Amino acid sequence: MVDSSKAHAVLLSSPGLGHLTPVLELGKRLRTLNFKVTIFVVSSRTSAAESQVIESFTSLNLCEVIVLPPPDISHIIDPDATVVTRIAVLMRETRPAFSSAISALSSPPTVLIVDLFGTDNLEIADEFKIPKFVYIATHAWFVALTLYLPVLHESVKGEYGDEKNGLFIPGCMPLQPEDVIDPISCRSDQQYLESLNIGIKIPMADGILVNTWEELQPATLAALRDHKLWSGISKVPMIFPVGPIVTPTSPTDSNKTELFEWLEKQPIESVLYISFGSGGVLSNEQMIELAYGLELSQHRFIWVVRPPAEKKSRDGSFFTVGNSINANEGLASNLPEGFLDRTKNVGLIVSDWAPQVEILRHQSVGGFLSHCGWNSILESIANGVALIAWPLYAEQKMNGALLAEELRIAVRPKTLPWKGIVGREEIKMMVETLMAGEEGHAMRGRVKELKSSGESAWNHNGSSAKALAQFMC
Numbered sequence: 001m002v003d004s005s006k007a008h009a010v011l012l013s014s015p016g017l018g019h020l021t022p023v024l025e026l027g028k029r030l031r032t033l034n035f036k037v038t039i040f041v042v043s044s045r046t047s048a049a050e051s052q053v054i055e056s057f058t059s060l061n062l063c064e065v066i067v068l069p070p071p072d073i074s075h076i077i078d079p080d081a082t083v084v085t086r087i088a089v090l091m092r093e094t095r096p097a098f099s100s101a102i103s104a105l106s107s108p109p110t111v112l113i114v115d116l117f118g119t120d121n122l123e124i125a126d127e128f129k130i131p132k133f134v135y136i137a138t139h140a141w142f143v144a145l146t147l148y149l150p151v152l153h154e155s156v157k158g159e160y161g162d163e164k165n166g167l168f169i170p171g172c173m174p175l176q177p178e179d180v181i182d183p184i185s186c187r188s189d190q191q192y193l194e195s196l197n198i199g200i201k202i203p204m205a206d207g208i209l210v211n212t213w214e215e216l217q218p219a220t221l222a223a224l225r226d227h228k229l230w231s232g233i234s235k236v237p238m239i240f241p242v243g244p245i246v247t248p249t250s251p252t253d254s255n256k257t258e259l260f261e262w263l264e265k266q267p268i269e270s271v272l273y274i275s276f277g278s279g280g281v282l283s284n285e286q287m288i289e290l291a292y293g294l295e296l297s298q299h300r301f302i303w304v305v306r307p308p309a310e311k312k313s314r315d316g317s318f319f320t321v322g323n324s325i326n327a328n329e330g331l332a333s334n335l336p337e338g339f340l341d342r343t344k345n346v347g348l349i350v351s352d353w354a355p356q357v358e359i360l361r362h363q364s365v366g367g368f369l370s371h372c373g374w375n376s377i378l379e380s381i382a383n384g385v386a387l388i389a390w391p392l393y394a395e396q397k398m399n400g401a402l403l404a405e406e407l408r409i410a411v412r413p414k415t416l417p418w419k420g421i422v423g424r425e426e427i428k429m430m431v432e433t434l435m436a437g438e439e440g441h442a443m444r445g446r447v448k449e450l451k452s453s454g455e456s457a458w459n460h461n462g463s464s465a466k467a468l469a470q471f472m473c
């Protein structure tokens with residue numbers, strides 16, 4: 001039993017806003033339970049949003065935040081390496097600096113919590129003879145897949161995407177070939193080996209904190225606790241579902257008064273919000289189709305637009321890190337001629353970055369076309385907003401499948417956005433289905449139920465509140 005008056009949790013976050021914010025928010029939750037909390041963040045602070053998040057969190061004076069500069073990995077990494085490979089290698093190479101930084105702390109840690117990419121740092125806990133946990137800031141399907149990967153690695157011979165009947169993972173719907181997540185889609189790629197390594201390392205932990213809640217994924221969580229289902233895995237650590245952990249405010253450095261004035265004037269649940277996360281961008285061709293699709297649908301929208309990517313990256317989509325692009329430059333030239341003018345009464349274009357949490361919270365917003373990052377999904381659920389699932393990279397395809405097939409709160413395009421161009425007619429149809437159709441209405445009903453179950457999970461005696469309290473014991 002941890003004596004919470006002396007408990008000192010050390011957390012480690014990998015770079016990227018999508019990794020950083022859930023770790024900071026977990027830190028806040030632990031602080032409310034009287035933990036002393038020190039959060040180590042590996043960050044080069046090259047992203048304005050990331051820097052801003054760190055600064056505003058530090059100013060709360062709740063937890064100590066220590067930024068570890070990323071080690072130079074240029075000499076050990078293929079210049080063409082994927083984001084997953086880069087982050088995994090970066091976090092592994094951070095280990096000596098992290099270990100020294102822990103030794104230098106004025107009060108010794110009593111528990112270590114690393115995020116998904118930090119698993120190579122778990123062994124540091126043994127040096128300090130303290131318990132070690134992994135915080136997986138996404139959902140239970142992803143936990144199950146990652147833990148099961150060493151078994152799949154032995155039992156499946158070819159590529160996972162060639163398994164016509166899908167992949168069997170305990171507690172999950174079969175993962176269809178088209179939903180196989182990017183990092184494991186090519187077994188000769190280093191990012192596959194990095195994912196496998198994470199799957200091998202997680203069982204070393206004393207437990208897994210996961211950003212979901214009992215009522216959202218009861219079957220998968222039950223399966224994760226049923227040891228009979230996991231033969232071939234050395235150990236499935238204890239699972240603590242502590243979600244939804246969402247950021248209460250957006251990192252935003254610009255005044256968006258105009259945007260909220262516009263939203264105020266729109267009817268309730270009439271606006272579709274469109275955003276591809278902190279780094280996702282579309283091809284030029286796809287941007288044009290999306291613009292035409294929105295225009296054809298005649299529905300109201302707010303679209304966070306970034307300049308299109310010039311070349312396809314190895315992440316299977318178009319990815320830029322951070323929000324350093326000056327999106328005002330030639331924004332109109334990336335959209336169909338006259339689009340801004342023709343849609344000026346129904347649509348609002350925001351360049352590069354928007355206060356997403358506040359937008360989703362607004363009563364005029366009735367749908368979210370999202371790249372399916374888990375933070376975006378939780379922010380949508382927390383505000384009772386149903387989605388159009390438009391995955392781009394990383395584990396987003398699986399997230400899209402979870403939303404559409406199990407939770408049934410999202411429409412999915414038939415054309416796979418990472419393989420081809422989703423055409424304007426299909427976009428128009430999806431927008432109409434979500435915003436005006438019966439199916440969309442039913443999804444809104446379901447997502448509102450999930451919203452309230454997420455709130456209840458954090459009530460006194462709620463499932464997540466209990467799980468976090470149990471984690472302390």
Ligand code: UDP
Nearest residue numbers: 018250277278279353354356373374375376
């Ligand atoms: N976000 C934002 N404004 C934007 C784009 C993103 O505030 O214009 C925030 C969003 O609210 C979420 C995070 O950035 O908290 C993105 O995390 P997510 O896991 O959804 O996707 P990632 O960017 O990691 O792919």
